[in-house]
Amino acid sequence: MIKGIYIHIPFCNIKCPYCDFTSFVWQEDKLKDRYVEALKKELLMYLDNDFDIQTIYFGGGTPSTLKPEKIAEIIDFIKNNVKHQKNLEITVEINPKTYEYDEFKIIKDAGVNRISIGNQSFLEKNLTMLGRDHKPEDSYKTIENCLKAGISNINLDLIYGIQNQTLQDLEKDLEIYTSLPITHISAYMLTAYEDTPLGTLVEKGLYHLPDEDLVYQMFLMIDQALHNKGFERYELSNWAKKGYECKHNLFYWIDVNFLGIGVSAWSYIDNKRFGNTKNINEYLENVEKGIKPVKFSEVLDEKKKLEEKIFLGLRLKEGIDVDLIKNKDLLKELVDEGYGDVKDGRFYLLPKGIMVINEIVRKVL
Ligand SMILES: C[S@@+](CC[C@H](N)C(=O)[O-])C[C@H]1O[C@@H](n2cnc3c(N)ncnc32)[C@H](O)[C@@H]1O
Ligand code: SF4
Known part of the structure; x- marks a missing residue:
């Protein structure tokens, strides 16, 4: 939907x-x-x-x-x-x-x-x-x-x-x-x-x-x-x-289907992520011929979906389920060093962690 x-x-x-x-x-x-x-x-x-x-x-x-x-x-x-x-x-x-x-x-x-x-x-x-x-x-x-x-x-x-x-x-x-x-x-x-x-x-x-x-x-x-x-x-x-x-x-940031239309727009529908061409002429010519202007597309398998859940969830205030972090030593280290905290079974980033979110995501994955 x-x-x-x-x-x-x-x-x-x-x-x-x-x-x-x-x-x-x-x-x-x-x-x-x-x-x-x-x-x-x-x-x-x-x-x-x-x-x-x-x-x-x-x-x-x-x-x-x-x-x-x-x-x-x-x-x-x-x-x-x-x-x-x-x-x-x-x-x-x-x-x-x-x-x-x-x-x-x-x-x-x-x-x-x-x-x-x-x-x-x-x-x-x-x-x-x-x-x-x-x-x-x-x-x-x-x-x-x-x-x-x-x-x-x-x-x-x-x-x-x-x-x-x-x-x-x-x-x-x-x-x-x-x-x-x-x-x-x-x-x-x-x-x-x-x-x-x-x-x-x-x-x-x-x-x-x-x-x-x-x-x-x-x-x-x-x-x-x-x-x-x-x-x-x-x-x-x-x-x-x-x-x-x-x-x-x-x-x-949560798992909801959306459609993006227009040049360079991205969509996420039924576990498929796809993006339109960034070239405006190509966009117009394709659409006018009745061809979808899609240029990039990937199906998210279970592994990729889990990675997205972690990557996108860490952006949000409520963070992710602690169980998604398999490496408990890493979790402890992140909390002890002030990068994040755990509340109600969820790990979320503190400002220090937000500054290096990409690095943290990489470690968690
Ligand atoms: C999609 S842009 C378009 C907004 C609108 N055209 C404008 O520039 O006023 C949305 C926002 O992204 C932010 N933004 C765009 N490029 C950025 C950059 N290189 N670094 C940080 N923020 C950026 C700006 O705050 C901008 O208002
Ligand atoms: S060029 Fe300037 S005005 Fe246009 S989208 Fe980019 S930031 Fe906004």
């Missing part, structure tokens, strides 16, 4: 130097319309599956580079073709300054009830260092318009670990974030992916990421400040007010 649908919108107004998501600076409406038609056609190719969806998530790229009527059109199309629950959670990722009140109102009327804003920081020095094309005022205005249109379930993204960022800078940012009427904060450590301009700069020594210890202090500060203001961490990078955890994202 498919419970969530992800829709990838790969268009952006600029390409940020740190970004390795599939996204292109593509302004032409005609091509965007063609893409939306392809999304609809792709969805139709999956209608032989069982659906009872609880969530729709528009991610990017920048979904708000589409006209709001297009978002509404896609939602209507899904609702007309797929069995869905009445209280659907429908999220749209928005970049500051792309939507004003009227645009928010249109998507609100179409059923959107959750907005995720790619804010990153309220400090100009950070926004400049990240190569963002918006100012702090743009974010305040975007939040105000969103609320005015009646969407009050709002996530703000935050990036930390930026060149020249100090703990005092982060403290200022957190004060602003927690003073706003929002329900959710996703905080990501800046990652310099290979093959991005940031990756190249870091490699050449022209951009300096803060050292590990400072990044750890930053994580502790975020976790503590958000907790003090009523945001609880429920996943490595996600904090929410009670009852506002993102249902759609939780589907990725």
Whole structure:
């Protein structure tokens, strides 16, 4: 049973130097319309599956580079073709300054009830260092318009670990974030992916990421400040007010089937994980010919499923069943050294462990 649908919108107004998501600076409406038609056609190719969806998530790229009527059109199309629950959670990722009140109102009327804003920081020095094309005022205005249109379930993204960022800078940012009427904060450590301009700069020594210890202090500060203001961490990078955890994202971390449509989108259906091509032309041509644009696919056997359960479960606050850790010496070592703890028969990571989660997963497996 498919419970969530992800829709990838790969268009952006600029390409940020740190970004390795599939996204292109593509302004032409005609091509965007063609893409939306392809999304609809792709969805139709999956209608032989069982659906009872609880969530729709528009991610990017920048979904708000589409006209709001297009978002509404896609939602209507899904609702007309797929069995869905009445209280659907429908999220749209928005970049500051792309939507004003009227645009928010249109998507609100179409059923959107959750907005995720790619804010990153309220400090100009950070926004400049990240190569963002918006100012702090743009974010305040975007939040105000969103609320005015009646969407009050709002996530703000935050990036930390930026060149020249100090703990005092982060403290200022957190004060602003927690003073706003929002329900959710996703905080990501800046990652310099290979093959991005940031990756190249870091490699050449022209951009300096803060050292590990400072990044750890930053994580502790975020976790503590958000907790003090009523945001609880429920996943490595996600904090929410009670009852506002993102249902759609939780589907990725627990064993729930979801369909992803659009260029580069991933799906997980009946123990099979598959991903679409990252090439937009190939995507469009295949879908228009009635061919699924799937490029990668793997069946998860029992061993792989167990590995996923451990890998994904460790991201979550409730962690994993202690019995999944066969090496009891390792378990003891992880607890004794403060990487994690055990409660009610479950092992979960503490901040020190979160910082080295990949290493811990490797040891546990
Ligand atoms: C799918 S992206 C798109 C959001 C939106 N287009 C934007 O940039 O405002 C979602 C979030 O991932 C985070 N992100 C993207 N690249 C990152 C990187 N290299 N390191 C850390 N966080 C990153 C940012 O916080 C971003 O808002
Ligand atoms: S970070 Fe967001 S706005 Fe920037 S290029 Fe990536 S998807 Fe586009």
